[in-house]
Amino acid sequence: MFKKSKQFLILSFLCIPYLFFAQQENNNHNQANHIRTIQFISDSEFAGTPVIKLGQPIRITFDDINGDEADYYYRITHYNFDWTPSSLYKNEYLDGFDEVRIITYENSFNTLQMYSHYTLTIPNEDTRRLKVSGNYGIEIYNDDDEVVFSRKFIVYENITRVIVNTKRSRDLNYINSKQSVQFEISSPNEILRNPKRTIKTLVIQNNDFKQAITDLVPQFTIANKLVYKYDQESSFWGGNEYLAFDSKDIRASTVNIRNIELKDLYHNYLYTNNVRANRRYTYNPDINGNFVIRNLNAQDNNVEADYVWMHFFLECYEPLNDGEIHIYGNFNNFTLDDSTRLQYDKERAIFYTKRLFKQGFYNYKYVLLRPDGTIDPGFISGNFDETENEYMVIPYYRAPGARYDRAIGKGVNNSANITN
Known part of the structure; x- marks a missing residue:
């Protein structure tokens, strides 16, 4: 009996690291606070988790608002359908090698917020191509081997x-x-x-x-x-059509921005939003949660678009039952964190938050995060066929x-x- 128990304990300890590793690999790493505006761009689309054809080039761009020209590296992993690591060796899915420094970057120009803008293109002279289709993940890490962010993407073969x-x-x-x-x-x-x-x-x-x-x-x-x-x-x-704001000119009010302040950076204050779940559907064209970086007065949006603090306000009297209200969209790959959570002001009876955005046109909406971790996307916006x-x-x-x-x-x- 003791021998069997001992064998079970040994097997359990051997399995724990593998299970933990599989669980960690199955999730995106938390994005470092100084990493902003991650875009995954292909020839035909850009999105938080793009789907690209095998052989099609891809480009990843991001900003480091520390602006210190730090060194970053990338690592590519192949996954199964359920986002557990596949059993392929790296040379079976990658022609060339990864874990290479990203060498293409430039600093912001004529902006209040200094930042370094990085670009990674695949294929390149080190990573020549991805050999097989399926699920992939890419990690961007620093000199200390700390992952500052990771993203998933899918490569498909056009055979069906x-x-x-x-x-x-x-x-x-x-x-x-x-x-x-x-x-x-x-x-x-x-x-x-x-x-x-x-x-x-x-x-x-x-x-x-x-x-x-x-x-x-x-x-x-x-x-x-x-x-x-x-x-x-x-x-x-x-769901409902996404709400939007356009900060292409951070010094001028637009249809959705009510007033502007200049402090350390520009602050744009949006008009107060209301609950739409109890209203009739109204058609309002959107870009399905995506965003586009642009500065009306810039020649190169990548390095001349500034950062602005966007202030959000929501009037909601519905009982949340210990839930949390968040802003939601592809601006951060549909992630809910402290930067997206709204606080409640009892004196004004209003929910509010602020978040740093690079200049551009953004879609967003409000969602309810329930205590059990599930998201109710229609709690504020409503659901309409x-x-x-x-x-x-x-x-x-x-x-x-x-x-x-x-x-x-x-x-x-x-x-x-x-x-x-």
């Missing part, structure tokens, strides 16, 4: 055809508040055999991977097509005996074309 449609919910309880994603995956190859074991799918709304659906299996097969015609299982809350959202479906394939999950296609649809 993915047709995506957006439908109104068939459940009458949600017909006015949810949008259902239905899709088909077709391929002339043999990869669609035994799909319930070899095929996985990722369904994303507005490039927000934190709300993605990952557990769908094909309902039936027609010839070489896998058909997914779910309703509630593949439905998302419709008319809302314009973009949906993306990515199928993954693992052949019998294979050691990693391949991303084998991409399909996109916009709910502006929603049907019953």
Whole structure:
């Protein structure tokens, strides 16, 4: 009995480091406070977690507001579908090598906030190409091997055809508040055999991977097509159009900025927002949570766009039940932290916060973070089936005996074309 217990304890201690490592690898590292405005740019899109075609170049840019020209390095890792590290060796997914210093950077010019602007482009003379498709993560770290931020991205092979449609919910309880994603995956190859074991799918709304659906299996097969015609299982809350502000000229008020102050930096004060959940839907074009850096008076937005303190105000009388209200958007990869949390002013009966943003056009909205860690995106904004959202479906394939999950296609649809 003692021998078995001893063996169990030894195995437990051996497993703990692996489980901890897998859990750490599964999550993005906390972003250092001096690292700002991270953009992951490809030829066709930019987003917090971009989806790029195999062989397509990518570019990562970020600012260090310490402005001291610090040295930063990058490390690339390949992951399985569930974001656990794959069993591939580095030379199996990377042509060349990583853990190399980022050599392209320049300092800000004519700005109140000094910063250094860094650019990493892949391929380069060290990292020549990514060999395989699938999930990837990149870590940026400093001379002390401290990770200052990390990001995920997906590389896909275009070997399947993915047709995506957006439908109104068939459940009458949600017909006015949810949008259902239905899709088909077709391929002339043999990869669609035994799909319930070899095929996985990722369904994303507005490039927000934190709300993605990952557990769908094909309902039936027609010839070489896998058909997914779910309703509630593949439905998302419709949400509402994002709010926006434009700080392209930080010295002038705009339609959403009520007044301006110059202290150490410029401070822009937004008009007070209200709860929209109890109002009717109103069409307001947005860019689905994204942002664009721009300075009206600059020739190079990368280094001439200044930083400004944006002040947010929200009037909300709904009971939060120990929840927290946060501003939410792709400006920080849809992350909720202390910089996005609103405080409550009892005297004015208003929620408020301020956050440092680089000049540009930004989408944002307010969400409720519940005590159990779940996010309610419609608590403040409401949920409407008319809302314009973009949906993306990515199928993954693992052949019998294979050691990693391949991303084998991409399909996109916009709910502006929603049907019953």
